[in-house]
Amino acid sequence: MRIVDLLDAHRIALGARAKDKSSVIDLLVNLQEQSGVLSDVQAYKQAVWDREAQSSTGIEAGIAVPHAKSDSVLRPSLAAAVLQQGVDYGAMDGQPSDLFFLIAAPADGELHLEILSRLMQLLMDPSFTQALRNADSAQDFLQIIDRFERKNFEEPEESASPEQPEESYRVLAVTACPTGIAHTYMAAQALEKAAQQLDISLKVETNGSGGAKNILTEDEIRSAEGIIVAADKQVETERFSGKPVLFVPVAEGIHRPEKLIRQILDKEVPVYHHAERSSEVAVVDRAGPQESWTRMLYKHLMNGVSHMLPFVIGGGILIALAFLVDVYDPQNPAGFGSNTPLAAFLKTVGGMAFQFMLPVLSGYIAMSIADRPGLAVGVVGGALAAAGISFTTIASGVAPVSAGFLGALLAGFAGGYFMRALRWLCDRLPDSLEGIKPILLYPVLGILIIGAFMCLVNPLLGALNHGLVAFLNSLGGVSKVFLGAILAGMMSIDMGGPFNKAAYVTGTGALATAAAAGVASGAIEYQMMAAVMAGGMVPPLAIALCTTLFPKKFTSDERRSGAVNYIMGLCFITEGAIPFAASDPLRVIPSCVAGSALAGALSMWFGCSLMAPHGGIFVLGIMNGKLLYLLALAAGAALAMLLLAALKKDIGKR
Numbered sequence: 001m002r003i004v005d006l007l008d009a010h011r012i013a014l015g016a017r018a019k020d021k022s023s024v025i026d027l028l029v030n031l032q033e034q035s036g037v038l039s040d041v042q043a044y045k046q047a048v049w050d051r052e053a054q055s056s057t058g059i060e061a062g063i064a065v066p067h068a069k070s071d072s073v074l075r076p077s078l079a080a081a082v083l084q085q086g087v088d089y090g091a092m093d094g095q096p097s098d099l100f101f102l103i104a105a106p107a108d109g110e111l112h113l114e115i116l117s118r119l120m121q122l123l124m125d126p127s128f129t130q131a132l133r134n135a136d137s138a139q140d141f142l143q144i145i146d147r148f149e150r151k152n153f154e155e156p157e158e159s160a161s162p163e164q165p166e167e168s169y170r171v172l173a174v175t176a177c178p179t180g181i182a183h184t185y186m187a188a189q190a191l192e193k194a195a196q197q198l199d200i201s202l203k204v205e206t207n208g209s210g211g212a213k214n215i216l217t218e219d220e221i222r223s224a225e226g227i228i229v230a231a232d233k234q235v236e237t238e239r240f241s242g243k244p245v246l247f248v249p250v251a252e253g254i255h256r257p258e259k260l261i262r263q264i265l266d267k268e269v270p271v272y273h274h275a276e277r278s279s280e281v282a283v284v285d286r287a288g289p290q291e292s293w294t295r296m297l298y299k300h301l302m303n304g305v306s307h308m309l310p311f312v313i314g315g316g317i318l319i320a321l322a323f324l325v326d327v328y329d330p331q332n333p334a335g336f337g338s339n340t341p342l343a344a345f346l347k348t349v350g351g352m353a354f355q356f357m358l359p360v361l362s363g364y365i366a367m368s369i370a371d372r373p374g375l376a377v378g379v380v381g382g383a384l385a386a387a388g389i390s391f392t393t394i395a396s397g398v399a400p401v402s403a404g405f406l407g408a409l410l411a412g413f414a415g416g417y418f419m420r421a422l423r424w425l426c427d428r429l430p431d432s433l434e435g436i437k438p439i440l441l442y443p444v445l446g447i448l449i450i451g452a453f454m455c456l457v458n459p460l461l462g463a464l465n466h467g468l469v470a471f472l473n474s475l476g477g478v479s480k481v482f483l484g485a486i487l488a489g490m491m492s493i494d495m496g497g498p499f500n501k502a503a504y505v506t507g508t509g510a511l512a513t514a515a516a517a518g519v520a521s522g523a524i525e526y527q528m529m530a531a532v533m534a535g536g537m538v539p540p541l542a543i544a545l546c547t548t549l550f551p552k553k554f555t556s557d558e559r560r561s562g563a564v565n566y567i568m569g570l571c572f573i574t575e576g577a578i579p580f581a582a583s584d585p586l587r588v589i590p591s592c593v594a595g596s597a598l599a600g601a602l603s604m605w606f607g608c609s610l611m612a613p614h615g616g617i618f619v620l621g622i623m624n625g626k627l628l629y630l631l632a633l634a635a636g637a638a639l640a641m642l643l644l645a646a647l648k649k650d651i652g653k654r
């Protein structure tokens with residue numbers, strides 16, 4: 001699909017005025033709305049802001065390409081604007097942005113990535129962007145795009161015979177950014193342009209969110225002088241073993257492409273030796289040269305948690321619904337949750353999902369460390385931890401004690417590093433055994449090792465887990481309240497960052513432990529989850545209330561975006577407060593931390609408990625102590641709002 005097919009004169013604003021980032025987004029979204037491509041304007045605008053919260057789509061040279069996928073988009077569409085005076089849009093070069101393209105794409109499919117890729121290639125041409133800025137009318141704007149698009153993307157005529165050998169390249173490159181969109185293609189375009197200026201043949205593989213494109217072949221890698229990996233996320237590197245490889249952040253590919261290419265040509269890059277020579281998928285260079293070991297451990301943990309959450313959320317809500325729809329039988333209190341057919345069905349399915357939580361957690365931690373060979377080892381280790389199997393239980397039939405969440409964490413990390421060591425040892429075997437490593441040696445030896453290890457440590461971990469649960473259950477009064485305040489307060493420190501994730505993982509870990517042990521719905525593990533959710537709901541609710549009740553302390557754009565935080569807060573989406581915290585951290589963050597801590601402390605004091613790890617107001621019906629929970633939430637939001645109102649000055653007095 002061509003760019004001009006997605007853009008028309010009604011969605012182009014030339015000579016427009018805007019005072020800040022928010023007003024630019026409002027302008028562009030309004031252009032989309034007027035053409036009837038959006039079914040829900042607010043939902044789409046929120047999707048755009050959610051994307052901006054990950055990283056600014058402001059590029060450089062005055063260009064910005066905001067974009068979002070959403071169910072509210074009826075058909076793919078572009079809107080464009082040229083401002084009379086640029087605004088601060090968080091561009092990479094720190095300069096104001098005045099040329100904007102807004103991409104609206106349906107939630108299904110990756111069409112917006114194809115549009116963005118094509119658009120980014122054109123926007124890297126200064127003559128193209130200058131022509132757009134000088135356009136006299138919307139029709140002229142469209143004609144400029146059409147002319148450059150035909151010039152750059154017309155299919156060349158077949159001039160070579162089918163037997164022509166594949167072209168070889170002196171330099172190869174791989175580009176990738178965390179979101180897999182704009183910076184990925186910017187780095188690719190910058191490298192290609194630099195290669196043209198140096199009269200060097202170069203091919204770039206882009207690892208975007210829609211998958212790898214323009215993939216490098218074995219023959220190309222073999223004949224190349226070296227490879228540039230400009231990436232801020234994991235890419236496959238085993239295929240480059242034995243070749244000079246230069247690892248740099250994606251920003252280096254954008255800003256210093258010529259320098260990187262010259263380093264390859266001048267033989268200034270060391271030869272890369274991968275730890276594994278087998279045909280198995282590569283161990284990914286996940287951390288990059290600049291990351292600390294703590295950051296690497298955090299990324300491995302988050303890989304496991306992100307894959308575990310669907311099982312926690314789906315299973316937890318179904319089990320909670322089972323208790324909601326069941327009929328309590330005083331003659332059979334232990335059977336509550338399974339007395340009616342519907343309740344029994346929900347509890348059975350939810351319980352089955354819960355059984356996968358710990359194996360999936362440990363499996364994907366191990367896979368993050370050792371790639372695909374680590375998956376089976378981690379899954380088996382997590383299953384053994386959940387079951388509490390040990391040499392004692394096998395030999396004497398003693399009832400096992402689950403190692404729970406802690407055991408699954410250990411199984412994931414231990415399994416991953418066991419496999420890294422095993423692959424290193426197997427690399428010393430004769431080349432004739434290369435083919436049986438991934439299909440025989442890795443799974444058999446890996447599962448055997450992790451099995452022996454977990455059977456050895458499970459008694460200790462089971463005792464530790466049992467002691468931790470007993471300690472939590474013994475908490476009362478001030479101790480319990482303090483725990484709730486700490487967990488909830490952490491949810492507001494960085495609103496989606498490491499502190500937030502640590503608190504959330506603690507809550508979901510307690511939930512998983514309680515579910516595995518089959519404890520009652522009012523247990524302290526479920527109370528911890530309720531406190532964590534309260535802490536995450538307070539920041540956006542407090543900001544929404546403050547923008548409504550103290551409007552003089554906010555700009556008109558902040559007041560409009562503040563109202564959206566009512567929905568974000570009620571849905572337990574803490575990230576809705578990020579734009580406000582980023583613009584005024586010294587006032588917003590302490591206020592929100594205090595309010596969240598109060599909400600979490602009151603929630604624990606009231607004994608509110610939650611068996612679902614997410615959902616916000618939508619899971620209120622399956623919560624124990626729902627009215628008191630609402631009181632705790634309201635108190636925390638009110639405190640944060642009042643503190644924020646007291647700390648912030650009126651707009652006119654700043």
